[in-house]
Amino acid sequence: MISQLLPIIRKEFRQIRRDRKVLAILTVVPAMLLLLNGYALNFDVRNITMAVYDGEKSSQSRELISSFITAGYFEYTEHLTDYTAAQSMIDEGKVKLVIVIPPDFSRQNMTGRPSSVQLLVDGMDANAATTIIGYAQAVVQQYSQTIILENLTRVGKKSYIPVSYEARIWYNPEMKSAYFLVPGLIAFILAITGVVATALSIVKEKERNTIEQIDVSPVTPLGLILGKMVPYALISLVAAALVLIAAYFLFGVVVKGSYILLFFSTLLFICAALGQGLLVSTISDSQQVAFQIATLISMLPTMILSGFMFPISSMPLFLQILSNITPAKFYLVIMRSIVLKGVGIEAFWDQLLYLSIFIVIVVTVSVKRFKQRTV
Amino acid sequence: MQALSISTVSKTFGTITAVDALSLTVERGEMFALVGPDGSGKTTTIRMLCGIVKPDSGTVTVLDYDVQKQKEEVKRRIGYLSQRFSLYGDLTIDENIEFFAEIHKVRGYKQRRDELLEFTRLTPFRDRLADKLSGGMKQKLALACTLIHTPDIIFLDEPTTGVDPVSRRDFWKVLSALLKTGITIIMTTPYLDEAERCSRVALMNDGKILLTDTPAGLKQHMNGEVVEIVCSDIRRSFALLKPNPSVLEVQAFGDRLNIVVRSAAADVPGILSFLASNSVEVSDWRTVRPSLENVFISLLTDRREA
Known part of the structure; x- marks a missing residue:
């Protein structure tokens, strides 16, 4: 068997070295993706531009404004003198948030009635808007508490807050998007090298008719498939390692769990990707078609359905079921568990099982189809 | 000894009968041509002989082995040159031959490779990528690759289609020299002038053989x-x-x-x-x-x- 594989592996490496298209897919694309996703794909909401219309200009209203400024998330850009200017500020995208303080803000409070401030939020980016409201709510609540405490102290009562909370964020205390994205990015890159490159390399043999010469040689279909897969598996592993190293230097992502577990889970995922690539090669006869189908079944679902960017739990049921077509879904859970949580196999053995089932199904179907090719 | 024999072999693709109850025997050392217009079933016949296409009925025996049942034995002893250029364009001449030598498990192929390159006069171009070769050179390289494991029979499917006249002559010289080494050559060709050079010719039409004879013998049927x-x-x-x-x-x-x-x-x-x-x-x-x-x-x- 090995004597069958070696010549194919050697030939494959020679071809990869000379094929600019495949070389680009294997090197430039992962590098670009890492940089693009690492820097641009940032879910963190920071430096929220903010304008204020203070209708009262009392010491209390100024206190509220300063507690917004000191909160750290907001960037105070402008003090509006005219309420109507608030709308144009948001229309023109100059600020994301306008705080409108009514003229009777402190007076209402003095008389023991609640007063309210208006928050105008740019809702164009729904996710960011939710985050902004969350931050603003926290600031306003904090401010209200201090007023309650002050009032109680003034009337001579001992004061306390009935329930307080202390949040501690585990696994990613600084809430950096990169931590969350890098595992997904590795899955994404492996999907490209695995599925796309494998499919292209097998279809190329069909396109150039070289597969017929192999058919009349002693090489078995399985030998050919394995010989094709080994080089791409190796390259994929190197790509995965490079992404991890780059993620460490660029974004400070550290693997918390076991490298051995990481290696074997990644190998399993690569097998799934190669199986998909093989399947694509059995349904297409030209490299162009293969590229399109491979992209469609690997890159897109990995990006959208795997939980890489959008949580699966908040998808409609139909999409949740559909999400099982991408092995990245299972691999992502495993990767995040190992890289972020640093937990052991007991936390994700079920995902490994699903991944294995996926491989068995895909490889069985495609090997069967591949053998049928010779009528 | 017979190089191959097929008896009442048929193959249909959908509603089209490509090969219709064909029978044929070829002796060792012959240069045999299947001649006929496009779509007459030449290529399907040659592909069934190599075991790439499975016949619907009938038996195909090559070198006394059943092609369907003893595929591995047959594969070791035959060479096949398909109609379309089928080598790795991004590998050099040397690398192409090396690859086919290795997958055929030819030990110490280097001497054989040098001989074949000398024989096909490709030695000066051995480091050139196959894609950068002329049509005639590509065809000679393909021939060298099918010969690397010293097969007893080679099957050539329209080997000179799309090759310029000078290179065609050159290719035929190589084939004639090859025949002297005792190899059996089975080829298909749409060119009747090429068929005249063969020892025997089968005229094919609509999946059937009209006549099989020597070129001179065929002319008696005129x-x-x-x-x-x-x-x-x-x-x-x-x-x-x-x-x-x-x-x-x-x-x-x-x-x-x-x-x-x-x-x-x-x-x-x-x-x-x-x-x-x-x-x-x-x-x-x-x-x-x-x-x-x-x-x-x-x-x-x-x-x-x-």
Whole structure:
């Protein structure tokens, strides 16, 4: 068997070295993706531009404004003198948030009635808007508490807050998007090298008719498939390692769990990707078609359905079921568990099982189809 | 000893019968050609002989092995050159040969490779990528790759289609030299002039073999004689002779016409006077040896009339 594989592996490496298209897919694309996703794909909401219309200009209203400024998330850009200017500020995208303080803000409070401030939020980016409201709510609540405490102290009562909370964020205390994205990015890159490159390399043999010469040689279909897969598996592993190293230097992502577990889970995922690539090669006869189908079944679902960017739990049921077509879904859970949580196999053995089932199904179907090719 | 034998082999693709109850035997050391128009079933036949296509019925035996049941034995002893150029364009000549040597498990292939390169006169180009070779050179490289494991039989599917005339001659020289080493060559070709160089020829049409014989033997089957007429105004003469009932076939070549008649002695005087009455000057005429093309067309016409 090995004597069958070696010549194919050697030939494959020679071809990869000379094929600019495949070389680009294997090197430039992962590098670009890492940089693009690492820097641009940032879910963190920071430096929220903010304008204020203070209708009262009392010491209390100024206190509220300063507690917004000191909160750290907001960037105070402008003090509006005219309420109507608030709308144009948001229309023109100059600020994301306008705080409108009514003229009777402190007076209402003095008389023991609640007063309210208006928050105008740019809702164009729904996710960011939710985050902004969350931050603003926290600031306003904090401010209200201090007023309650002050009032109680003034009337001579001992004061306390009935329930307080202390949040501690585990696994990613600084809430950096990169931590969350890098595992997904590795899955994404492996999907490209695995599925796309494998499919292209097998279809190329069909396109150039070289597969017929192999058919009349002693090489078995399985030998050919394995010989094709080994080089791409190796390259994929190197790509995965490079992404991890780059993620460490660029974004400070550290693997918390076991490298051995990481290696074997990644190998399993690569097998799934190669199986998909093989399947694509059995349904297409030209490299162009293969590229399109491979992209469609690997890159897109990995990006959208795997939980890489959008949580699966908040998808409609139909999409949740559909999400099982991408092995990245299972691999992502495993990767995040190992890289972020640093937990052991007991936390994700079920995902490994699903991944294995996926491989068995895909490889069985495609090997069967591949053998049928010779009528 | 027989190189191969097939008996009542059929293959259909959907509603099309590509090969229809074909039987054939080829002896060792022969250069055998399957000749026929496109779609006559030549390629399907050769692919069944190599085991790439599985016949619907009938048996295919190559070197006394059943092609379907003893595939591995057969694969070790045959070489196949497919119709389309099928080498790795992004590998060099040396690397292509090396790859095929290795997958055929040829030990110490380097000497054999040098011999083959010398034989096909590709040695000066050995480090060139296959994609950068001319059509003729590609074909010789493909041949070298099919020969690397010293097969007993090689199957060549239209090896010279799309190759320029000079390279074709060159390729044929290589094949003739190869035949002297005792190898059996089975080829398909749409070119009847190439078939004339083979030891035996099978004329194929519609998935059936019309006749199998030596080129000379095939010409015996010619129904009628071929007469060459040198005359003025070739185009008008052609138009005049075409509907003439005693002329079975007319072909125009530059300054002469080739016509097929049932008997030269009986038909030619009438034709000459017919041409003269239409004021065509005939400067010369003679009977010529029929070409395979004449034979083939005459066979097809007979069949259609029958």
